[in-house]
Amino acid sequence: MKTDYENAVIVDDSDENEEIVVLPKKMKATKSRIQQPILKKYYNEDSSIYEIGVDEVGRGPLFGRVYTAAVILPKDDSFDHSRVKDSKKFHSKKKIEEVADYIKQNALAWYVSFEDEKKVDEINILQATQLCMHNSILEVRKQFNKKLKEKGKEERKDYSYFLLIDGNYFNPITYLNKTTNRIDTFPHVTVEGGDNKYTAIAAASVLAKVERDRYIEELCNANPNLIQHYGIDSNKGYGAKRHLDGIKEHGITIWHRRSFGICKSFT
Known part of the structure; x- marks a missing residue:
């Protein structure tokens, strides 16, 4: 039948x-x-090229910090890529935190940075995000270089870096190559929707989201009015109706981005 x-x-x-x-x-x-989309493990399979996945969380909210993360994953079978997906596809706090812990324990290196709402208002959200990304990249490079030097490797001689950036824009990073004593630029590629295409970018999105969510949770616990007046605990600072209604009734807080949307009316 x-x-x-x-x-x-x-x-x-x-x-x-x-x-x-x-x-x-x-x-x-x-x-x-x-069926979840299968993320690509690498952009380039050359094991001497360490790929740094980079993503941000918190560009769009009217409130609080923007976070970025940079992650270097191993190019072998020691990392279970199937556990990682775009942070927006997690709907369980416990699950995304478990995956974040797995990434931290099994990545070759990782780093999370943030810029606060004052910096966002001072230089705009695009530049604040770029600044934050640069810091995450340089710190994860510093962290990983230290590990490799302990194994007797020299930077730019035995290996190199390649940046996988989520989005469609990135301001290149220049640095002093101590081996050649020249100014070099990190090679990079921007990937729109990269957190749904490459594991390294997805891993960065997970770490950045978990850290920003913890920041929001701690801020709300210390300041209950953020929950009562604006519902920040649930909308995470985005422009949800309850948040906008709260701003209209109570004005903005010291954590709101004064250069964003409705917040401009209260500066």
């Missing part, structure tokens, strides 16, 4: 990355697994 699916309704059960097919009349609902 054939099943009539013509009047079926699809309900997204995003916590489980599954679809529930709700059938008409008395037919039972069933679940079908949605």
Whole structure:
């Protein structure tokens, strides 16, 4: 006997990355697994090129810090790439924190940076994000160089770096190459939707999101009015209706970005 699916309704059960097919009349609902996109492990498989995945979280909110992370993953089977996905696809705090811990324990190096709302207002969100990314990249490079030097390797002689940047814009980083005593630029590529294409970028998005969410949680715990007046605990500072209504009624706080949207009216 054939099943009539013509009047079926699809309900997204995003916590489980599954679809529930709700059938008409008395037919039972069933679940079908949605296949997650397979992320690419590397941009270049050359093991002497260490790829630094870079992503940001918090460019769009009206409130608080912007965070960036830089991550170097091993180019071998020691890292389980299947555990990592775009941070926006996690709907469980416990799960994303578990994955963040796994990344920290198994990455070759990682670093998370932030710039606060004052810096965002001072130099604009694009430049603040670039500054933050540069800091994350330079710090993760410093951290990893130290590890490699302990193994007897010399920078730019036995290995090199390549940057995988989420988005469509990146201000290149120049630095002094101590081996050649010349000013060099890190080679890079920008990838739109990169956190849904490359594991290293997705890993960076996970670390940045977990750190920003913790910052929001700590700020709300210390300042209950952020929850009561603006619902910051749930909207994370984005322009949700409750947040906008709260600004209209109570004005802005010291953590709001005065150069953003409705906040401009209160400066």
